[in-house]
Amino acid sequence: MSFRLKIIFGVVAIQAVMLLIMIWSGLTVLRDSNEQALLKRTETTAKLFASTTQSAVLATDLSALESFVDEVLSNPGIVYARVLSKQGVLAEGGEKSVLARKFVADTSLASTANDGVFDAYADITISGEQYGRVEIGFSTTAIQSLIENTRSKALLRALFSLLLMGLFSWVLGHYLTRGLNALQLGAKQIAEGDLGYRINVRGKDELAQTALAFNDMSAKLKHLDEERVKKEAEIHLLNQALEQRVIDRTIQLQDANKQLEHQAMHDTLTRLPNRALFHDRLRNTLASAERSQKLFALVGLDLDMFKEVNDTLGHHAGDLVLQHVANACNKILRDSDTVARMGGDEFAILLPDVTDLERAVHVAQRVLEAIKEPLQIDGRLIEIGASLGIAMFPQHGADEIALITHSDAAMYEAKRHKKGVVVYQSEMGEGKSEAVALKGELRRAISEGEMLLHYQPKIDINSNVVSGVEALVRWQHPRLGLLYPDTFINLAELSGQIKPLTQEVLRLAMKQIREWSDLGHAFTVAVNISAVNLQDKGFPESVAAMIAEYEVPSHLLELEVTETAIMNEPIVAIENIRKLAHIGIQMSIDDFGTGYSSMAYIQKLLVAKIKIDKSFVMDMGSQEKDEVIVRSTIDLAHNLGLKAVAEGVENQAAWDKLRELGCDSAQGYFMSKPLSAEKFMEWIRCSPWGGQVGADIKKVGS
Numbered sequence: 001m002s003f004r005l006k007i008i009f010g011v012v013a014i015q016a017v018m019l020l021i022m023i024w025s026g027l028t029v030l031r032d033s034n035e036q037a038l039l040k041r042t043e044t045t046a047k048l049f050a051s052t053t054q055s056a057v058l059a060t061d062l063s064a065l066e067s068f069v070d071e072v073l074s075n076p077g078i079v080y081a082r083v084l085s086k087q088g089v090l091a092e093g094g095e096k097s098v099l100a101r102k103f104v105a106d107t108s109l110a111s112t113a114n115d116g117v118f119d120a121y122a123d124i125t126i127s128g129e130q131y132g133r134v135e136i137g138f139s140t141t142a143i144q145s146l147i148e149n150t151r152s153k154a155l156l157r158a159l160f161s162l163l164l165m166g167l168f169s170w171v172l173g174h175y176l177t178r179g180l181n182a183l184q185l186g187a188k189q190i191a192e193g194d195l196g197y198r199i200n201v202r203g204k205d206e207l208a209q210t211a212l213a214f215n216d217m218s219a220k221l222k223h224l225d226e227e228r229v230k231k232e233a234e235i236h237l238l239n240q241a242l243e244q245r246v247i248d249r250t251i252q253l254q255d256a257n258k259q260l261e262h263q264a265m266h267d268t269l270t271r272l273p274n275r276a277l278f279h280d281r282l283r284n285t286l287a288s289a290e291r292s293q294k295l296f297a298l299v300g301l302d303l304d305m306f307k308e309v310n311d312t313l314g315h316h317a318g319d320l321v322l323q324h325v326a327n328a329c330n331k332i333l334r335d336s337d338t339v340a341r342m343g344g345d346e347f348a349i350l351l352p353d354v355t356d357l358e359r360a361v362h363v364a365q366r367v368l369e370a371i372k373e374p375l376q377i378d379g380r381l382i383e384i385g386a387s388l389g390i391a392m393f394p395q396h397g398a399d400e401i402a403l404i405t406h407s408d409a410a411m412y413e414a415k416r417h418k419k420g421v422v423v424y425q426s427e428m429g430e431g432k433s434e435a436v437a438l439k440g441e442l443r444r445a446i447s448e449g450e451m452l453l454h455y456q457p458k459i460d461i462n463s464n465v466v467s468g469v470e471a472l473v474r475w476q477h478p479r480l481g482l483l484y485p486d487t488f489i490n491l492a493e494l495s496g497q498i499k500p501l502t503q504e505v506l507r508l509a510m511k512q513i514r515e516w517s518d519l520g521h522a523f524t525v526a527v528n529i530s531a532v533n534l535q536d537k538g539f540p541e542s543v544a545a546m547i548a549e550y551e552v553p554s555h556l557l558e559l560e561v562t563e564t565a566i567m568n569e570p571i572v573a574i575e576n577i578r579k580l581a582h583i584g585i586q587m588s589i590d591d592f593g594t595g596y597s598s599m600a601y602i603q604k605l606l607v608a609k610i611k612i613d614k615s616f617v618m619d620m621g622s623q624e625k626d627e628v629i630v631r632s633t634i635d636l637a638h639n640l641g642l643k644a645v646a647e648g649v650e651n652q653a654a655w656d657k658l659r660e661l662g663c664d665s666a667q668g669y670f671m672s673k674p675l676s677a678e679k680f681m682e683w684i685r686c687s688p689w690g691g692q693v694g695a696d697i698k699k700v701g702s
């Protein structure tokens with residue numbers, strides 16, 4: 001029920017009850033007073049009638065009495081009149097039915113008007129003696145109808161006043177609930193989202209105050225909502241900008257990653273896939289060939305007389321030759337084939353779709369012919385020769401190592417006998433190829449202590465003092481003499497021997513640090529670690545364990561890693577480099593400039609030094625481009641807060657240039673070749689770099 005109806009019903013109900021009480025009591029009073037008045041009138045009329053008839057009763061004048069009775073009866077309301085003597089009725093008149101009934105008010109003057117007739121009498125006395133009496137009856141119907149009349153009038157009035165009251169309370173209810181309704185409407189509007197909705201306020205009462213407060217609240221809500229919408233729009237814009245930036249960054253990253261991937265997997269000079277990519281493709285080809293039981297061919301390729309070209313015509317000519325070989329291979333081979341530069345003048349060709357030997361030989365011969373096409377360098381025409389060895393899957397090898405070593409063996413056979421293209425034969429065995437033979441001996445050589453270290457000093461260019469050494473592994477082979485890392489590091493990586501080899505090198509380096517420390521020399525010893533070590537999650541822990549075992553300060557150990565080793569599989573590599581750096585080991589990027597040089601990455605690596613690759617340093621004097629590279633690498637290193645180290649410093653001019661460019665330290669044959677520990681100590685004693693700060697290096701250079 002609405003508030004207004006409640007007010008109306010409430011007021012009307014109260015009013016009705018009050019009116020009923022008033023009507024009831026009014027009527028009661030009315031009746032009582034009418035009865036009193038009737039009583040009095042009857043008494044008076046009876047007494048008057050008695051005194052009027054007194055003399056006629058004494059004289060028993062019946063006709064006079066009759067006319068008195070008629071006179072009395074002419075009074076309105078009187079229904080009968082009777083005059084009595086002691087002997088009986090003298091005269092009477094009135095309605096017959098009333099006369100017939102027995103007089104009811106025998107004993108008293110007043111009597112109740114039960115039958116609608118009010119009876120009264122008066123004695124006729126003269127000087128105290130009673131002679132008779134008069135009786136009269138009044139009809140009470142008049143009173144009754146009067147009361148009834150009054151009651152219906154009162155009821156009519158009450159009804160009217162109730163109606164009036166209803167109307168009044170309706171107006172009051174409307175007035176009172178108008179404010180409430182407005183508030184209710186306002187709340188509804190707000191609930192429906194019409195923030196800022198205002199109630200029209202009239203007056204100053206409590207409802208008006210509430211309405212004002214409501215308007216305030218509504219305005220505040222609207223303001224807050226506007227703020228929210230504004231903020232949302234801003235956030236939306238920000239989000240859009242952010243999204244765009246993320247998209248841009250993602251595209252940049254994708255591009256960078258693609259570039260990175262490409263550069264990590266390709267040789268910069270020839271743009272051919274590198275060793276890592278080649279192994280990857282070989283593994284995939286092997287897996288799919290095994291599944292589909294297909295044949296394929298692997299060709300090893302090595303240039304003849306490349307060293308001579310390099311030595312006589314210079315590095316630049318060497319580079320041109322390598323590019324010529326790459327072009328020749330690309331010209332002959334299909335897109336599905338892979339030709340890779342494995343290092344130096346060594347190439348490998350994977351022919352996944354060549355399923356018979358004859359065809360493999362044909363392709364190899366065509367490649368050889370293309371390589372042999374004369375090449376013009378510095379105005380001279382030169383012809384490059386090559387030796388190619390073919391191994392077929394699965395007849396010449398069922399796994400990666402067998403295929404590579406057997407194509408190598410065939411290639412060596414071709415080289416030895418100058419045959420051009422040779423197919424692997426089982427009698428060539430593994431022993432026929434030096435590389436294959438060495439591979440078989442590696443494990444034993446490592447465990448029997450045939451590995452030793454030579455140390456090449458690094459000189460601080462500012463102070464001319466030895467700041468550290470690079471440890472370079474050598475293999476004291478019982479039959480072949482001292483072997484250099486280029487001949488066996490690749491083999492060790494290929495045959496899974498690189499981990500024990502690195503452990504051995506690290507062990508020898510620690511021993512040496514310990515020894516020199518005991519003699520009072522605090523040289524940093526740099527050890528080269530391979531990509532395989534960088535991918536080994538246990539590597540940092542094993543280095544830490546060794547440092548603890550030999551009790552050497554961790555800052556005296558430095559580890560050199562090449563960019564390509566990092567970029568091959570950057571996630572684990574970076575994690576390992578960080579761990580090693582946290583142990584306190586100095587990390588240095590080796591051969592910088594030959595691989596992918598993402599400065600963004602290097603910045604994250606916690607490395608201490610960048611080693612500029614010797615190919616740039618060595619050619620700095622003759623190639624302006626190389627000098628630019630060296631200069632910018634030094635600047636770059638310094639900008640990143642890193643030290644720049646130049647390797648391959650072969651002469652005074654290079655040293656001077658590096659000093660001019662602000663390079664921090666230098667390493668190279670100009671100062672010293674790699675030396676055994678004893679020879680190095682001797683060198684230290686005799687050379688001006690061996691501790692004599694500020695010595696004139698020109699003396700030594702000459």
Ligand code: C2E
Nearest residue numbers: 472473484485486489505528529530648649650668669670
């Ligand atoms: P690298 O790390 O770039 O080492 C420097 C190489 O340049 C050494 O050759 C050194 O003898 C040579 N070198 C130094 N100064 C000059 C110079 O003025 N002119 C010229 N032309 N060459 C100079 P090395 O000792 O034959 O080592 C070759 C490569 O073998 C090293 O290159 C390194 O990548 C790898 N290697 C050496 N020792 C280890 C090792 O213990 N473990 C691993 N994984 N790799 C090693």
Ligand code: CA
Nearest residue numbers: 470528560590
């Ligand atoms: Ca190195």
Ligand code: CA
Nearest residue numbers: 590591614647
């Ligand atoms: Ca190097």
